[in-house]
Amino acid sequence: MKNKCTICLSEDTWLISSRMSLHKCKKCDHTFTVIKRVEEETYEEDYYLKMHKNWFANPDFGLFENVYETSSSFLGNGKVKLADVGCGQGAFLKHLQNKYQSESPELSGIDIIENSHPGIKFESGDFLQMKFDEGYNIITSFMVIEHVIDPHLFIKKMAESITSDGVIVVNTINNGSLIYRIARFLNNLGFSTSHDRLYDHHHLQHYTNKSLKTLLEMEGLEVLKVKNHNYKLKAVDVPPSNPIIMGAYKLMVAGMFLLSVPLNWGHHQTLYCKKKK
Numbered sequence: 001m002k003n004k005c006t007i008c009l010s011e012d013t014w015l016i017s018s019r020m021s022l023h024k025c026k027k028c029d030h031t032f033t034v035i036k037r038v039e040e041e042t043y044e045e046d047y048y049l050k051m052h053k054n055w056f057a058n059p060d061f062g063l064f065e066n067v068y069e070t071s072s073s074f075l076g077n078g079k080v081k082l083a084d085v086g087c088g089q090g091a092f093l094k095h096l097q098n099k100y101q102s103e104s105p106e107l108s109g110i111d112i113i114e115n116s117h118p119g120i121k122f123e124s125g126d127f128l129q130m131k132f133d134e135g136y137n138i139i140t141s142f143m144v145i146e147h148v149i150d151p152h153l154f155i156k157k158m159a160e161s162i163t164s165d166g167v168i169v170v171n172t173i174n175n176g177s178l179i180y181r182i183a184r185f186l187n188n189l190g191f192s193t194s195h196d197r198l199y200d201h202h203h204l205q206h207y208t209n210k211s212l213k214t215l216l217e218m219e220g221l222e223v224l225k226v227k228n229h230n231y232k233l234k235a236v237d238v239p240p241s242n243p244i245i246m247g248a249y250k251l252m253v254a255g256m257f258l259l260s261v262p263l264n265w266g267h268h269q270t271l272y273c274k275k276k277k
């Protein structure tokens, strides 16, 4: 049986890896993981503490400032009310508060986990079930949309929760990046370690620029800007091994980050959009 593409809903998809339950759509270029049970998508403590230790310990402040400044440049004058969906412990929000002080926008964070911090309004629960009438004019989400089973519901909810001229920012991994391309190439040669790590079951949606743009446009949004980029080398999580292999791995990633810049094949992508007029 063919699996419907989770983005463009086409049935023109094919199984590209049965080991990883990976399917690819011919029409919109999207790759998606079909999980048998929702429980497969769970987050043990290891997910934060071991597998992604460096990632969570090294937030990308440069990216945070860039996202805030770019998204607010698409707004007119007036007070900025910003909500970050899937905010985790609120690294992005806390950084904005710190950096912009009295100029800081009004900040809200939404996540399944509970948080509290002076000056930031945190709500815990399922974003899809929440009701907003707060007039947010910027809604961001960092590294969330690759985890969701139904990306359309997620974007619909973001679009519903924003003012008519508000900006939505979606940040995720780039399946068209140099690292993913090399991992797929190596996998075809029989070396599956990096491939299987990148396509780990915690990520269900593997977007290219094209498939993410397709999703946003199908939900009535106009894409204003697409940016492919890398992150700090310090935040790279290295599979535990002996120090020489770990060093070589980091060096390889550094080389790929460097090479990806002129090709515009950065490891992450950030898209900015507004509701279509």
Ligand SMILES: [Zn+2]
Pocket: 005, 006, 007, 008, 009, 010, 025, 026, 027, 028, 029, 030
């Ligand atoms: Zn598709």
